[in-house]
Amino acid sequence: MSSDLFRPTSIERLGEMLATASGDGRTVGIRGAGSKETWGAAGVEPDVVLSTRGLDRIVEHAAGDLVITVEAGVALAEVQRTVGSAGQWLALDPPEPGATVGGVIATAATGPRRLRFGTPRDLLIGITVVLADGTVARSGGKVVKNVAGYDLGKLFTGSFGTLGVIAECTFRLHPRPPALRVVTTSTDDPSAALQAVTKTGAEPTAAEWDGSTLTTVFESIESAAEQQADWVVGAIGGDAGSALPPGFGARPWEGMAVGLKLTHRIGAMCEALAVLARALPDAVVRAHVGSGVVLAGVDPGALAALESLRSSIAGLGGQVVVACAPDDVKRDVDVWGPVRGLAVMRRLKEQFDPDGLMCPGRFVVTP
Amino acid sequence: MTALAELTADCRARLKPSQVITEPAELRTYECDGLSSYRSTPGVVVLAESTDDIAYVVGRCAALGVPFVARGSGTGLSGGALPRTDGVLIVTSRLNRIVHLAPDDERAVVEPGVINANLTSAAAPHGYYYAPDPSSQQVCSIGGNVAENSGGAHCLKYGFTAHHVTGLEVVMPDGSTEQFGGMAPDPVGYDVVGAVVGSEGTLGVVTEVTVRLLRTPQSVQTVLAAFRTIEAAGDAVSAIIAAGVLPAAIELMDALAIEAAEAAVHPNYPAGAGAVLIVELDGPSCEVVAQLADVERLCLSAQAFDIRIADGEAERGLIWKGRKSAFAAVGRISPDYIVQDGVIPRTALAEVLQAIDDVAAEAGLRVANVFHAGDGNLHPLVLFDESQGETERAEAVSNRIIELCLEHGGSITGEHGVGHDKVVHMGKMFSPVDLDVMQLVRCAFDPAGISNPGKVFPTPRLCGERPGRRSGAHPLQQAGVADVF
Structure with a gap:
């Protein structure tokens, strides 16, 4: 890359750098660990690349309040190590190795435990952002319950850096349950199987289907995790154990060129899987059962079927996004697909980044 | 003719006579919300019966420069629905249909005037419920909950309204109608739903809400623990959290609040208590049983002198009645x-x-x-x-x-x-810069500042073009085939 690299070590310095860059009309790309560089639209090569890795402080872990404040360049794994020593965790489990907190929020990356704990927007309680012109602003706070002012954290979550830089985040933490029980059940209808599981009263923290096997996960106190696993085996069969199966939570597109993310009405999972199997019979699938999300790894040639897949999935209330792909592949397709409420989003972009300097082209949509 | 008079005439021509209120005596019904220390008689009140009604009224407001304030059941406690004498108050109470109940999708689509508790009543036969439960849930509306990002006793475990709304239909301050999100998760683009929930009516009027429904937990246990002092009760709370227990709710009332509740609804809390703690646990029975034992033990260690576990719905209801009526009960003392x-x-x-x-x-x-x-x-x-x-x-x-x-x-x-x-x-709480940046959102939605003006922000931001040069246009944008963010 021929772009200049900025690596500020404080939020103040970050603001100064952006003020200077925007004053010169230079476009800015943002990079954390680089674990999701292939996500989003290809974008235009920016004049300046801003690395958040110098923003690496864990500002405060208030263990008694189950809250942590960290700068954006801190790795999610480091957050987990820090709070893990207090028997806590930040209930986000996207699998990308080395991913920074800023990158996870900017891409709204999730893993299988979203079934119980939700997505990054649900756990982010405060944020400090830096706009293109260097303005540093804060919203939310460091208490979980807080409705004062607009929640900029929600807007910046999943914005792919196009509204500004995420500089610091405050999260709600959860107690780390002491016991883990896992049931793996062979099934070709994971949706019906999960329905049968929840009818027993069991509350899995995650449910993932890899194309043939449903993995239901229970994290609780020992006796309750054990009991719920027993209920599941009784209801849908399978094997109970105390370890996650290999590949649990991994992206199905690892080692493949293209990743797709399909969403659907939760009740339409069966149809969504059938649509996918018809359109792309060779797709490698992992589904967050019960959350309405199916991930798939495919070859670039499969993208010929993208628009027909999109129209079928739209009938199930969902959308299809090209989650990741090489730039040359992405330049030939509409990565994001149709967007509801686009006119308003365009106005938001104009307000936060009127000159279009931040991560240009990462979020490209056809009107 | 003033702008307000013109708007009123337009509404009369378009809507049924019963939908437009201008009689001074009737207008006074709407002069305050749940915070009655602030009062202001609205210029005109419109009782909307459809999204179209609201789009029409807001469109006329935009054309005539008349401010509008939306109001649900009027139970808000911060004066968020305080009307303006120079504006229109749009009441959403008549928009009270549950449009679509979809337990298989774990969603419901409702109009904003639907009463919070009615949604849970409708979902209950299917084994589902709507989690946010403000104390006013028997009367407050989902639209009001969305405006305020309402919580409730059970948000400790289940989160606030923002965590339970997945889609919105909004009449924008220019009178257009927009949809954001929907039944499926992770809608593409900025999280506009997340920005609108909790914006207190300053970004437009919400006319339809898609919410998450949760499966009714297998087991619910409610514990009432009495302590001599509020410090001891506070210690018990810390001990419960430190033990890694995440109750659905932990509520604390001090001696004066207990006295008031007893005078009003007779929940029969233990005599001589300096504080009572209400702890509710829910989930799979096996988990609840174990956590119940933990909570009892931790309360005893913190010197609780009486611990009661609700036996059945009636006892559980009575324990909660004391808590949920506490505000009003204080009027007794x-x-x-x-x-x-x-x-x-x-x-x-x-x-x-x-x-x-x-x-x-x-x-x-x-x-x-x-x-x-x-x-x-x-x-x-x-x-x-x-x-x-x-x-x-x-x-x-x-x-x-x-x-x-x-x-x-x-x-x-x-x-x-x-x-x-x-x-x-x-x-x-926030610097002037923080507040200015928040108001960029306002400028994107409501540049004219007519949607519930004067609320939330001390100083309105002027929404103008900022000088600056454009650069780095994306090839697709230059070709006019795509929007680039």
């Missing part, structure tokens, strides 16, 4: 009172309660404490007698409590909203 809503980090509880005591003692007033102890959301009730000239002192105590929350790193509001009442505190 004091002629006047102010309900405050502030948040502190839970670990600062003992220190802040002591400070509140000191402030109250100095002012010669009593403060009853009712709060969501699990998440540090305090609801101190400042008791006073207006006829004795105590109003100013009570307001000073109430304001001082908010400052205490901020000094301990908390928030000026946990669930009641900023509304009209707390505009003055916003500048203490």
Whole structure:
């Protein structure tokens, strides 16, 4: 890359750098660990690349309040190590190795435990952002319950850096349950199987289907995790154990060129899987059962079927996004697909980044 | 003809006579919301019966430059639905249909006037419920909950309204109608739903809401623990959290709040209690049984002198009745009172309660404490007698409590909203720059500033073009085939 690299070590310095860059009309790309560089639209090569890795402080872990404040360049794994020593965790489990907190929020990356704990927007309680012109602003706070002012954290979550830089985040933490029980059940209808599981009263923290096997996960106190696993085996069969199966939570597109993310009405999972199997019979699938999300790894040639897949999935209330792909592949397709409420989003972009300097082209949509 | 008169005439021509209120006596019904210390007679009231009605009225407001305020059931406690004499009050109560109940999708689509508790009643036969449960849930509307990002006792485990809304239809301040999100998760683009929830009616009028439904938990257990002192009860809360138990709710009431509840609804809390703790556990029975034992043990270690476990729905209901009626019950023991809503980090509880005591003692007033102890959301009730000239002192105590929350790193509001009442505190919690940046959102939605103006922000931002040069246009954008963000 021929772009200049900025690596500020404080939020103040970050603001100064952006003020200077925007004053010169230079476009800015943002990079954390680089674990999701292939996500989003290809974008235009920016004049300046801003690395958040110098923003690496864990500002405060208030263990008694189950809250942590960290700068954006801190790795999610480091957050987990820090709070893990207090028997806590930040209930986000996207699998990308080395991913920074800023990158996870900017891409709204999730893993299988979203079934119980939700997505990054649900756990982010405060944020400090830096706009293109260097303005540093804060919203939310460091208490979980807080409705004062607009929640900029929600807007910046999943914005792919196009509204500004995420500089610091405050999260709600959860107690780390002491016991883990896992049931793996062979099934070709994971949706019906999960329905049968929840009818027993069991509350899995995650449910993932890899194309043939449903993995239901229970994290609780020992006796309750054990009991719920027993209920599941009784209801849908399978094997109970105390370890996650290999590949649990991994992206199905690892080692493949293209990743797709399909969403659907939760009740339409069966149809969504059938649509996918018809359109792309060779797709490698992992589904967050019960959350309405199916991930798939495919070859670039499969993208010929993208628009027909999109129209079928739209009938199930969902959308299809090209989650990741090489730039040359992405330049030939509409990565994001149709967007509801686009006119308003365009106005938001104009307000936060009127000159279009931040991560240009990462979020490209056809009107 | 004034703009307001013209708007009123337009509404009369378009809507049924019963939908447009201009009679002064009738208008007074709407002069305040649940915070009755602020009153203002609306210029005109429109009782909307459809999204089209609202789009029409808002469109006319935009054309004529008339401000509008949306109102649901009017139970808000921050003056968020306080009307304007120069504007129109759009009441959404008649939009009360559950449009679509989809238990298989774990969603419901509702109009904004649907009463919170009615949604759970409708979902219950299917084994589902709607989680956010503000104390006013028997009367408050989902639209109002969306505006305020309402919480409730059970948000400790299940989160607030923002966590349970997946889609919105909004009449924008220019009169257009927009859809955001929907039944499926992770809608593509910016999280506009997340920005609108909790915006207190300043970004438009919500006309349809898609919400998450949760499966009714297998088991629910409610524990009432009585302590001699509020400090001991606070210790029990810390011990429960430290043990890794995440109850659905942990509520704390002090002696004065207990006295009020007893006088009003006779929940029969243990006599001689300086504080009671209500802990509710829910989930799979095996988990609840084990956690119940933990909670009992931890309460006893913290010197609880009486522990009751609700036997059946009736007992559970009575325990909750005492808590949920606490605000109104205070009227039994004091002629006047102010309900405050502030948040502190839970670990600062003992220190802040002591400070509140000191402030109250100095002012010669009593403060009853009712709060969501699990998440540090305090609801101190400042008791006073207006006829004795105590109003100013009570307001000073109430304001001082908010400052205490901020000094301990908390928030000026946990669930009641900023509304009209707390505009003055916003500048203490956020810098002018923070507030300006937040208002970029306002400028994107409502550049003319006609949607519930004067609420939330102390100083409106002027939404103008900022100078600057454009650069780095994406090839697709240059070709005119795509929008580039």
